[in-house]
Amino acid sequence: MTARQTLIVSGFVVPVVSALAFMLLLSAPAGSATGPAYPDLGMARLADFTLDKPDDGRVLLRFSATIVNVGQGPMELNAERSIASGPFDVSQKLYGADGNVALATPGVSLVYGGDGHNHWHINNLESYELTRLDNGVKVGTAAKSGFCFFDTTAYRTTLPGAPASSVYRTSNACAYSNPSAASVTMGISVGWGDRYASTLPDQYIDVTNLSPGKYRLEATADPSNWFAETNESNNRTWVDISVTTHRKHGTSLKITSYGPSA
Numbered sequence: 261m262t263a264r265q266t267l268i269v270s271g272f273v274v275p276v277v278s279a280l281a282f283m284l285l286l287s288a289p290a291g292s293a294t295g296p297a298y299p300d301l302g303m304a305r306l307a308d309f310t311l312d313k314p315d316d317g318r319v320l321l322r323f324s325a326t327i328v329n330v331g332q333g334p335m336e337l338n339a340e341r342s343i344a345s346g347p348f349d350v351s352q353k354l355y356g357a358d359g360n361v362a363l364a365t366p367g368v369s370l371v372y373g374g375d376g377h378n379h380w381h382i383n384n385l386e387s388y389e390l391t392r393l394d395n396g397v398k399v400g401t402a403a404k405s406g407f408c409f410f411d412t413t414a415y416r417t418t419l420p421g422a423p424a425s426s427v428y429r430t431s432n433a434c435a436y437s438n439p440s441a442a443s444v445t446m447g448i449s450v451g452w453g454d455r456y457a458s459t460l461p462d463q464y465i466d467v468t469n470l471s472p473g474k475y476r477l478e479a480t481a482d483p484s485n486w487f488a489e490t491n492e493s494n495n496r497t498w499v500d501i502s503v504t505t506h507r508k509h510g511t512s513l514k515i516t517s518y519g520p521s522a
Contacts, residue, residue, distance in 0.1 A: 296354035296361045297333025297421065299448070300490045301481040302522020303386075303497040304328050304415060308458040309515060311467075319511050320464040321400075327386055327407070327481045328415045328453035330522050331490050334427070335409075336447035337382065338362070339370055344440040350382075352487050365486050371406050372439045377461075379434040380444045381406030387483040390465050393474040393500065400470070404462035408434035409446050409454040422451025467503070470511065475501045478519075497521045 304326040312320040329335045333355050339348035348370045351362040369383045388402035410433035411426030428447040435441035448454055456463050465477070478498040485492060498519035505511050 295358060296356040298331050298354060298488055298490045299329045299333055299335035299450070300331030300494070300522075301335060301448075301487065302328050302330055302494050303479045303481050304413075304453055305497060305518055305521045306477065306479055306499050309499075309501075309513065310458060311511060311513060312464065313510070317468070318466055319468045319470070321390070321467045321477075321513070322458040322464045323388075323477070324455060324458045324463070325386065325388065325479050326413055326415070326453040326455040327409060327448070328413075328522050329448040329450055330416060330419060330494075331450060332421060334447050334449050335487070336428075336445065337365070337368075337487075339380070339444040341442055344442070348444065354488070363488055367484060368486050370444060377408065378439075379408050379436045380441065380446075381408050381434070382446070384484065385409065385482065387480045388465060389478050389480075390467070391476050391478065393476055399475070400465040400467060402462070402465050404456070404460075404464075407454075407456070409448055410434065411447075411449050411452040411454070413453040413455045415451055415453040417451040419451040423449050426452065428452075467511070470503055472503055472505050474516070475503060477501060481522075494520075494522055 306323050306325055308322070308324040310322045312322050314320070336353040337350055338353055339350045341348045350365045350368040350370065352365055354361040354363065370380050371383055372380050383406055385407040389398055390400035391398050410428035410430065416422065417424065427449045430436065433446045435444045476498050478496055481495045496519070499515055500517045502514045502516050503511065
């Protein structure tokens with residue numbers, strides 16, 4: 261039946277929605293007080309900016325980034341597969357007083373390792389882009405593309421429902437050291453964040469050939485809007501950077517302003 265077909269029940273004509281329409285109704289963040297509690301992803305202020313100059317001649321802009329959850333419920337993903345080498349089916353789990361809901365997340369994929377860490381990652385959960393301010397041209401993207409997320413950092417534990425200690429930990433997230441895992445779980449509690457330090461592999465943008473000028477580094481949580489949230493308009497933060505080049509000392513940078521954070 262289509263979304264506009266009807267069903268006759270005890271002599272009454274009752275509209276029937278399709279399975280897709282019903283799932284859309286379930287995933288609508290505006291629910292009842294006892295309905296599912298939705299997360300709200302955002303980015304904390306970017307920090308720890310350094311210019312790394314490895315022996316291969318590159319210049320790498322390194323920084324720390326923290327994806328946070330300031331919503332009403334945890335941000336939890338569950339992935340299952342029946343074949344050890346096959347792809348995962350990924351769902352977002354929502355918790356509520358009237359029961360729990362699992363939302364399908366088309367487009368979400370997992371990859372194992374790839375950044376020196378032996379665990380499973382969500383592809384493109386976050387994005388980092390560097391843009392020149394005077395012409396809007398994108399000049400760089402982060403080397404890192406996969407993210408395993410769990411409670412590493414207490415961010416705003418005064419929020420209602422925020423736990424005092426971490427719930428999602430290294431020991432129970434991302435199927436560490438298990439490339440043949442049949443199931444993977446990862447999440448961020450209310451009021452907590454997952455921090456990727458500037459020293460981690462691939463946590464940089466290559467700025468080797470960057471010319472002097474003013475730039476904006478923007479970090480976005482869930483840039484593809486795969487996940488259900490209470491607010492999709494607060495997923496980004498940014499910093500403005502002034503880049504200069506000295507004949508003797510090479511490239512240097514200065515942070516000139518910060519954008520809003522979650």
